[in-house]
Amino acid sequence: MCFIGNLIGRNPGFITTQGEILSDLFEKDGFEVVSASSNLNPVIRLFDVLRTIVGNARKIDILIIDVFSGRAFMLAEFASLLGKVFRIPSVLVLRGGNLPEFTEEHRSRVCRVLARADSLVAPSTFLSAEMSPFGMTAEVIPNSIPIDGYSYRHRNVVSPSLIWMRSFHEIYNPHLALDAFALVKKEHREATLVMAGVDKGLEESVKTKADEMGLAESVRFPGFLDLSGKNEEFSKADIYLNTNRIDNMPVSVVEACAMGLPVVATNVGGLPYLLTHGETGLLVDSEDAEQMADAVLQLLSDPDLSERLSRNGRKLAERSSWKQVRKDWEHLFDRILDRKGLTESESSGKALVGDRR
Template sequence: MDTILSETTSQPVAVGRAALPRLCFVGPMLGVNPGWVTTQGEIVAGLLAGEGYPVRSTSSIPARLPRLADTLRSLVAWRGQIDLVIHQVFSGPAFVIADTASALCRLLGLRQIFVLHGGALPEFAAARPGWVRRVMGRAAAIVAPSEYLAHTFSVYPELAARMRVIPNILAIEDYPYRHRPAVAPRLLWMRTFHDWYHPEMAIEVLSLLRQTYPAATLTMGGQEKGLGPAVRELAQRRGLAEAVRFPGFLGPDDKRREFAAHDIYLNTNRVDNMPVSVLEAAAFGLPVVATAVGGVPFLLRHGETGLLVPDGDAAAMSAAVRRLIEEPGLAACLSANGRRLAESCAWQPVKARWQTLFTEVLDHA
């Protein structure tokens, strides 16, 4: 069994004249484990529990097969105490878990909402359209965190009709804002050391930037997923060993410290959807320079809330960083507008969208 976030009874909880549905979040709820990022599913589940919703979640087991077994056991045990199941849907092997769990929910007669995650999901769906359409057809509603993912699935009319856009949540009060009316070449990169996130590009950007700004530095924080040693070796080969720091995984306190100490955020992804890390950087007031891949151009407006460069183009990203350093008015504009973008993802405006969706789904049960 996994987590019960608020006390649950066999009936919906009454609040005034309304009844709050009993929710179950299903997916990789892994943030309770040391060194794992807290997922959006966990964040939403916790916030809804704080609003009085009876909330359960499964599963926090990192290994996929044990996590699937725990999820199925939980759903069977809780079947009489759930009104809505909210699946966190990812591509790759994780999609098998969503398939199996949602098939069980259908057998149990449970209403389901699917929440799409990950910039690789469009390619995954394009390669396996029959499978994806069959699985997603079980959902009463499908939530996309960005217009990008919603647009991608609009090619399937039967799914597009159920699609709703609800952005990822940022606990804005946890991100102290510092306005950057001017910036120094103190660069920050924070993602997972995986090929999708192209961490080597950040090293190449720094190497080019130091030709003009020899004191430029780079901090690269994130979970190790295979590329960390290669990135460190590349920094050595480029003569940047003293200019690059690798603080490892950044927890909440680490983020506040590191973002406060830097001025420009680099997002070098090859694949992306609605990156929370970019929103975090914007919330802290760092101007963002990002590759224009996946959902990033749907999230950031070039020259208004960020600077966009072609995928893999280290020279273009280095030139964009120089612009920020040499054009303080631009840096100030991106800093202020980025904070406003992040504030649009705060809980209060997003909560209303979730509540509307719950009512809509249950009214059509």
């Protein structure tokens, strides 16, 4: 196998991507894996991807390519073309909640690239459904998380200890978390908020706003969290806020569920496909701080609701365990190799090569 994508999470301080997680998990399980690229320079990253495919074309049985919108789409565009040139079976994995809008704007270009795939995969029912009007049928295979690595604490009763964890970027709308928290704090003066993640241009403005609102003493900014950091911070919190304007299948929400935190999330993109309101989370309108605050207050006053969301959230997260997700991927690989006429003996000993820079 060869995994292609923006694998920049291999660099310290950058968020780990699903492409990295999948390639590492398959390699850990004994598969031969190649992946590219972790280079931070987008131009060099593109050339690294091309070099990796060309240099290992004879070894690769299946090419797995992450497809993002915007400038990152070019990576999938060139990688899929090389897959066709070298007649390598390919799986294109649809990523990002903005991909349907990007496809609408660049329909012929996107459809041309996706048509090169032997199979399309989407991590959510939402993205699969959104791409269907373009004539695309994508099999749903959830994102994987290391479920055993997350410390679960069942929340029978919750405190007003809130946590938000995404990049400080416009699409993740961190200001909404702060606005909702300010309303909660009017009812619970002991309330606290942790806002964790890498800065994508808004962190300083959020800090300034917290200070201007008189919340600086109640809001903490621990920065980027690795798995150990997530376990530490989430164990201290009781409610997770997700404020995105655009989303697909946010791994951070699944991580919060894995650790037993009731989730309050904006009702956008793939979130209503991922969460069932009142059963695995609470969904509120985007941009509505009052609704988000009311949902938090509801959790604080209704132990039965908090307990149900905590219990069911963990069950939801367990569907993303590697044990289950690996079965889905292996079934897909078997079908593709069968269609291409590759027997197990012919394909063994080939497959995946890895970028570890």
